[in-house]
Structure formats: structure tokens, C-alpha cells
Amino acid sequence: MGCRDAGRARRGASYRHELPRVGNPYRQSTNSAARRRPSRMAQPRRHRPRGRGGAVTWTLGVEKREGSNEAxxxxxxxxxxxxxxxxxxRHWDSTARQGMPQVAGGNAVFTWRNPREEFPALYLVPDPWLRRALSARNAPPAPPPVGSALPAPANRVVRGFTLxxxxxxxxxxxxxxxxxLAGIWLLSAGTPPLQLPGPRSWHAAPVWAPDGNSLWVLSGKPPEQTIWRCELDEGGPSxxxxxxxxxxxxxTPAAGARLRLGIRDGALLLxxxxxxxxxxxxLHRExxxxxSTNADPDHEQIPGHKVLARVGSQHGDVLAIEGPTGTKITLNRATLWWLEAAEQLTSLSISTHPDGSALWIQSxxxxxxxxxxxxELPEAPDASTSRPRKDTGAFAHLRLRVPARDGVMVPVIVSARVGDFARHRPVSPRPLLLSCYGGFGVVHRSEPEPSVVAWIAAGGIHVAAQVRGGGELGPQWHEAGRGSNKLNAIHxxxxxxxYLxxxxxxxxxELTAVGASHGGLVVCAAALLEPDAFGRVIAVAPLLDTVELHRHGLGSQWLHEFGADGETSGQQRAAYSPRHLLAALxxxxxxxxxxxxxxxxxERVDNATAVEFVLGIRNRxxxxxxxxxxGGGHAQRAAGSLLDFSAxxxxxxxxxxxxxxxG
Structure with missing residues (x-):
């Protein structure tokens, strides 16, 4: 029996169907280093196949034994x-999921999902009713009135909408x-839904012309997108x-380009x-x-804080400012609302009505x-009502900064039961979930899902690591973990x-590292580079090959993130690509x-690479x-699937x- 079968012999033939025991199942890092091939950088096996112009391809060198299949x-x-x-x-998934409303013509449209429903639905209600129902002075919010759901086709997921x-x-x-990819449907109260022929959009909500007689659609999956114009009358397409x-x-927009449509000064903005x-x-006129000039203004900088959003109103500018202890929403420097350390601001907008204007905050x-x-603006709630509408007595969220190996301080958010830490220190070691993302300038926080609270309530600790490559500290933080700096995120x-x-x-x-998509890349690479730092690893829809990005459905959009547009070589990216790190073992x-x-x-990452990766670990x-x-996709999934996933x-x-x- 070869060395790859030794571990299997120790555990017995049925090991693949059992969960491993909690504990440190591996040897010290000095032994793991000895198992690597003696080279300065992990070198996957490579060969030059015929008929491909001598192009170098990378393989795991997996020996497929009998019975080693996906099943x-x-x-x-x-x-x-x-x-x-x-x-x-299930216990913690007991609150409704509310979507940010859009307001026009005295009405408001928004998404709402009641507990136990699989997906949100669209509702159309009078604007005054919604302002009262979601008032900061009311708790909990009132559910939509009976009969206000818009008629929609069955078995469809809402990917975006515009009123x-x-x-x-x-x-x-x-x-x-x-x-x-979603079709474009026209919905209105009391009439059957109508699908527009032709365009299908990738999360890009349609844009209405100011007169309401046409709309524009960004059709197709990146990078192959086109703009469509749809002329309409009261009955549908004219x-x-x-x-x-x-x-x-x-x-033709280059691979990697991000396109967005909007309206500025009554004209279509691209x-x-x-x-x-x-x-x-x-701007498109006649x-x-x-x-035209860039439509995205630069936010002012406040020392020690980050301005997340600025929205103008007739009463002054509303700012969302993130600081060490959370995020506050201000109007002319007066605090209107605040969010705790683990709460994230999702959206901020202002609507007008005959009696004034209203501020909408989604978190x-x-x-x-x-x-x-x-x-309502400019009225602000008093101190007793300017707090989040939830019971925070059982849990607490703490922001810390952790020193990295090069001296850079990495922000983290620690979430636990109130009694599990005191004065920013743990009372005793607890099972811990460590999550991260570390790419594309995305801001990573504690996931807004009941799974996090369920873990904490069970006695665990959750830590969201805001590693380099994300957008938590601005563009410089993203650049510090992008391209040739990608290893910083993993380190x-x-x-x-x-440190924990x-x-x-x-x-x-008792430490489990968990990451999804790009976060899956980070935790898998980290476990391969320094396995003695982790007890377990969970990778969800992971990106496991950063050398051959064309394997992935959106790989052509990621070239700049990994420096594959000329900044880095395939060999440099193989230094942290999980597929290639494993091939070196x-x-x-x-x-x-x-x-x-x-x-x-x-439709974003290649599932076949994940199968190959797991098989490669097993065979070693x-x-x-x-x-x-x-079923399901990389983005929104059914509530029932998420319940089983979380458990x-x-x-x-x-x-x-x-x-x-x-206990």
C-alpha cells in the first residue's frame, strides 16, 4: 500500500462516511513542511499536451482508484x-425579511418575506401607509396589507426591480x-404579469425613462452585455x-468592465x-x-472614520459614518440613528411627499x-427611540485589531454571548467560527443570517476577519490584498x-475557518500553507483555481483582481491557488x-475543480x-436550502x- 493509502488504512474503510473527532488531527507544521517537494515555491505537476501549441497545463496528478468518484x-x-x-x-429565523422600498407617484414597492416562505415577493402599497408601518418609533414593523402582493409568475425569484x-x-x-439571468416582467396591481420578449438581465435592474413610456435594460451575463430599449404603452410593449x-x-466593453445604467438630468446615463x-x-440624448463626468462623488474623509454614504435633502446632507464602535446616521452633524459593530448599512435613501421628506435606512x-x-425629516427621534429595534441583551459584538506578521493591524468583529468575554478579553476558550472574504474590495462583516446567532446561542464564538483585499478600510486596503499582494489576505x-x-x-x-466564494479560496489556501493553524475548514462555492481563471463562469471578470491582466504570472498565482498547492503535496x-x-x-465558479480538489485530498x-x-445558484437561494445548509x-x-x- 502506497503512502497515499496510509491515512485510509489507519482510519478504516468507512472513514469517508464519518465525521472526524474534534481536536488537532494533524501533525506539527515542521512535519507538514517536510512533505512538500523541496522547492522554493509549491510547483504543481505540469505537462505539454499535443495539439495545444505547447501551452502549459496544470494538473493535480490525481490517481483515480476504484471507487474514487464524486458520489x-x-x-x-x-x-x-x-x-x-x-x-x-429555525428558532432565530423568526423575523420577516424587509427590502428597501422605491417610492414614486404616492406609492411604494418593496420586497417582503415572511418566516417559512422560500423567497421574497413584491408588494405595492400607498407611501403614507409604509412610512407609518416602518416608522422608527414603531416596533415591530407591520406586515404588508392583505392583497397588496403584486401578481407574479410562479417559481420565480426577484433579482431586482424598478418602480x-x-x-x-x-x-x-x-x-x-x-x-x-432573469427575464424582464411588467407587474401592476390587478393585471396578469407580462414578460418582455428578448432581453435577460444579470442583476441589473431596468431603468425607466422619466416619462414612463420606455425603459432600458442591460441584457446578458458579463462580459457579454448589451443595452436594450423597450418602448411601452399602457398595455405593454408598443x-x-x-x-x-x-x-x-x-x-465593445473589455473583459472585467462593470456596466451600470441610470438617469441623470432626464437622460440615460451609462x-x-x-x-x-x-x-x-x-449621457444618451436624442x-x-x-x-460626461463621473456620477459617483468622492466622500469627505473624517479621521478615524469612514463615510459610507452621503444623501442630499432639502434639510441638509445625511451622512452614514462608520467608526470603531459602529455606524451612525447624521443630519447636519446631529445623530439620527446608529448601528452596532456587527450591523451593516445596506442602503440609504430619501423620498419626498407633499408634507416633506422621509429618510429610509436599511440595515x-x-x-x-x-x-x-x-x-421624517428634519424631525429626529429622541435618544430612547434611536436604537436598533431588537433585543441585544443576550449577545455582544466587539471590534478588535489583530497584528499581522508584517505589523499591519487587521480589523476583526468578535460576536459572542455577553458572559463569554469581559473587558475585551475571553472568559475561557470556546468553539469558534472564523469567517473572511478578502477580495474585490468587498466589505466583510458578521453574516446577517440566523446561523451566526444560532452558533453564538449554542455557546460558540463568531469572528469576522476583515483581511486585506476587502474594502473595509478603503481602496488602499483592497489594493493591499489584490494582484501580486493576494498572499496578504491569506496570511x-x-x-x-x-492570535485568537x-x-x-x-x-x-475548536477553530473552524469558513469562507464562501473568494473567501473559500482564502481559507483553503491558508489551511494548505499552514495547516496547524486550523482545526477544520469549510469552503462554500469556493474559487480553487486562480491560475486557469477561464475555468470559471465569471473568470474573465476577475483578471485584474488576481493580476492576470499582466501584473502576475501563472506561477505567482500558483503560490496561493489551492488546486496547485495541493498538487505539490x-x-x-x-x-x-x-x-x-x-x-x-x-454560474460563477467551476464546481468540477471542487470535486477534483476533494478527491485529491482523499487520494493523499x-x-x-x-x-x-x-438546484439553486451562487446568489440567492431558497430559505429551506439555507436552513439545511446552516445546520x-x-x-x-x-x-x-x-x-x-x-451545559
Whole structure:
């Protein structure tokens, strides 16, 4: 029996169907380093196949033994605490999910999902009613009136929507749950839904013309997108939708370009942001595109704080300012509302009505995954009402800064039961979930899902690491973890993990690193580079190959993020690409146990790489499981699927208990 079978022989033939014990299942890092090939950088096996012009391809060098197929990799049995956590998550998923409203013509349209419903639906109500129902002085918010749901086709997910200027018609992106491309539907109260022929959009809500007689749609999946114009009358399309040419200076948008449509000064506005090359804008008037200035203003800087948003009103500017302890919403420097450390501002807008104007604030937190409040301006609530409408007595959220190996301080958000830490220090080590993202300038916080609260209520600690590559500290923080600096993001999560253990927040065997999409890349690479820093790893829809980005559905949009547009070589990216790091190992029995969760119809990342990755770990004697979620896509998923997902992830992290559940 070869060295790759040694780990399997020790655990027995049935090891693949059982969860590993909680604890440190691997050897010291000195031994793991000895297993690597003696080279300065991990070198995947490569060969030059015939008929491909001598192009270098990279392989895992996986030896497919009999029985080593995708079905044999599946996590077939639920972890021991699955039902316990399923009940916990269901208990905490008891609040409605509210969407940010759009207001026009005296009406408001918004999404709303009641507990136990699979997806949100669209509702159309009078603006005055919604302002009262979501008033900052009311708790909890009133549900939509009976009969206010807009007629919509069955089995469709809302991917975006826009209310027309009259406040009577909604152009909605509706599509099946297993694809992110959605059709364009016209919805109005009391009439059947009508789909526009032709365009399908990738999360880009249609834009109404100011007169309401036409709308523009950004159709197609990036980078192959086009602009369509749809002429309308009261009954629907007055002519077939037609594509429009892009500005001649732009030509065909390059791979990686981010396109956005809007309205400025009564004309269609096209904004094109190309990573690394800046932003350009055009206005379309009388059939001609004219260059314009950037529509996105630069926010003023406040020392020690970050201005998240600025919205002008007749009473002055409303600012959202994030600081060390949370985010405050101000009007002319007076605080209107504040959000705690783990709460994130999702959206901020102002609407006008005959009696004045209203401020709408949408936020998300683990305790309250989606909340919208409304307050009339310039009136501000008193101190007793300017607090989040939820019970925060059981949990607390703490912001800390953790030193990385190069001296840079990495922000983290620690969430736990009130009694589990005192004066910013842990009372005792607890099982811990460490999450991260670290890419594309995305701001990562504690996930606004009941799974986080369920984990904390069970006695665990949750830490959101805001590693380099994200947007938490501005563009410079993103650049510090982008391209040739990508390893910084991976080193940061390793350093945060070691710090949490050293400071007594947890033990190595009870620390589970979890990441989704780009975060899956970060945690998998971290576990391969320094496996003794983690007890377990969970990767959800992970990006596992950063050398051959063309393998992924959106890979051409990610070239700048990884420096594949000329900044870095494939060999440089192989230094942190999980697929290639694994290829450099002869044995994987020192790696922490891994659960890799893939989505049935993922249009962004390549699922085949995840299967290959898990198989590669297994064939090297390591512990890894694959769980494929049937149906669904990389973006919004059904509530029932999320319930099972959360219970599986939490129970895998908890193992057989060891402090969870408490008592």
C-alpha cells in the first residue's frame, strides 16, 4: 500500500462516511513542511499536451482508484448535532425579511418575506401607509396589507426591480432559482404579469425613462452585455425591444468592465468602471452618446472614520459614518440613528411627499437579517427611540485589531454571548467560527443570517476577519490584498487564527475557518500553507483555481483582481491557488478536515475543480467531504436550502460537541 493509502488504512474503510473527532488531527507544521517537494515555491505537476501549441497545463496528478468518484466523496450522513442546529436556526429565523422600498407617484414597492416562505415577493402599497408601518418609533414593523402582493409568475425569484414614475407599474427581474439571468416582467396591481420578449438581465435592474413610456435594460451575463430599449404603452410593449449601440469611444466593453445604467438630468446615463483603468460615463440624448463626468462623488474623509454614504435633502446632507464602535446616521452633524459593530448599512435613501421628506435606512445584522426603518425629516427621534429595534441583551459584538506578521493591524468583529468575554478579553476558550472574504474590495462583516446567532446561542464564538483585499478600510486596503499582494489576505487569516488561540478565545482543534466564494479560496489556501493553524475548514462555492481563471463562469471578470491582466504570472498565482498547492503535496493526512459545499448550478465558479480538489485530498490520505446542493445558484437561494445548509455547516464545525451545546 502506497503512502497515499496510509491515512485510509489507519482510519478504516468507512472513514469517508464519518465525521472526524474534534481536536488537532494533524501533525506539527515542521512535519507538514517536510512533505512538500523541496522547492522554493509549491510547483504543481505540469505537462505539454499535443495539439495545444505547447501551452502549459496544470494538473493535480490525481490517481483515480476504484471507487474514487464524486458520489463516494459526498457527506452522506448528517453530522451528530445537525437536528440540534436546525432547530436553533429555525428558532432565530423568526423575523420577516424587509427590502428597501422605491417610492414614486404616492406609492411604494418593496420586497417582503415572511418566516417559512422560500423567497421574497413584491408588494405595492400607498407611501403614507409604509412610512407609518416602518416608522422608527414603531416596533415591530407591520406586515404588508392583505392583497397588496403584486401578481407574479410562479417559481420565480426577484433579482431586482424598478418602480415607474407614475407609481403604478414595476419592471422586475424574475427568473428561476437555478440561474442568475432573469427575464424582464411588467407587474401592476390587478393585471396578469407580462414578460418582455428578448432581453435577460444579470442583476441589473431596468431603468425607466422619466416619462414612463420606455425603459432600458442591460441584457446578458458579463462580459457579454448589451443595452436594450423597450418602448411601452399602457398595455405593454408598443414595439419589439431593440438593442442599442455602445458609445463609439467605448466600442465593445473589455473583459472585467462593470456596466451600470441610470438617469441623470432626464437622460440615460451609462457608467463603465474598468478595474485598474478608472471610470467613464456617457449621457444618451436624442440618439447620441456624449461623454460626461463621473456620477459617483468622492466622500469627505473624517479621521478615524469612514463615510459610507452621503444623501442630499432639502434639510441638509445625511451622512452614514462608520467608526470603531459602529455606524451612525447624521443630519447636519446631529445623530439620527446608529448601528452596532456587527450591523451593516445596506442602503440609504430619501423620498419626498407633499408634507416633506422621509429618510429610509436599511440595515442587516445576525440578530435581524434585514430591517428597514423610516423617519421624517428634519424631525429626529429622541435618544430612547434611536436604537436598533431588537433585543441585544443576550449577545455582544466587539471590534478588535489583530497584528499581522508584517505589523499591519487587521480589523476583526468578535460576536459572542455577553458572559463569554469581559473587558475585551475571553472568559475561557470556546468553539469558534472564523469567517473572511478578502477580495474585490468587498466589505466583510458578521453574516446577517440566523446561523451566526444560532452558533453564538449554542455557546460558540463568531469572528469576522476583515483581511486585506476587502474594502473595509478603503481602496488602499483592497489594493493591499489584490494582484501580486493576494498572499496578504491569506496570511492575514492565518495570523488572526493564531492570535485568537494565543489570546485564549479558542483552541486550535475548536477553530473552524469558513469562507464562501473568494473567501473559500482564502481559507483553503491558508489551511494548505499552514495547516496547524486550523482545526477544520469549510469552503462554500469556493474559487480553487486562480491560475486557469477561464475555468470559471465569471473568470474573465476577475483578471485584474488576481493580476492576470499582466501584473502576475501563472506561477505567482500558483503560490496561493489551492488546486496547485495541493498538487505539490505527496500526503494530505496532516491537513485539517475539510467540508466543501458546492451549489448545483453555479454560474460563477467551476464546481468540477471542487470535486477534483476533494478527491485529491482523499487520494493523499486526507479527510475531505463534498456536499452538493441540488438546484439553486451562487446568489440567492431558497430559505429551506439555507436552513439545511446552516445546520450542516454548524454541526460540522461543532463535531461531536466539546462545549456545544452548552451545559
Amino acid at each position: 463516494s466523496l459526498e457527506l452522506r450522513h448528517k453530522p451528530p448535532l445537525f437536528e440540534y442546529f436546525r432547530n436553533k436556526v 415607474d414614475p407614475s407609481g403604478t407599474r414595476v419592471a422586475a427581474l424574475l427568473g428561476p432559482a437555478d440561474t442568475e 414595439a419589439p425591444p431593440e438593442p442599442m449601440p455602445f458609445p463609439w469611444e467605448l466600442g 457608467t463603465v468602471r474598468t478595474p485598474g483603468a478608472g471610470t467613464r460615463c456617457w 440618439g447620441i452618446w456624449n461623454p 442587516a445584522s445576525p440578530e435581524l437579517p434585514s430591517a428597514v426603518i423610516c423617519m 492575514d487569516v492565518i495570523d488572526v487564527a493564531r 488561540v494565543a489570546q485564549g478565545w479558542t483552541r486550535v482543534g 505527496d500526503s494530505a493526512d496532516h491537513l485539517p478536515p475539510l467540508l466543501c459545499w458546492v451549489i448545483g448550478n453555479d 490520505g486526507g479527510q475531505a467531504w463534498l456536499h452538493r446542493e441540488r 450542516t455547516v454548524l454541526s460540522f464545525a461543532a463535531g461531536r460537541g466539546n462545549g456545544i451545546p452548552p
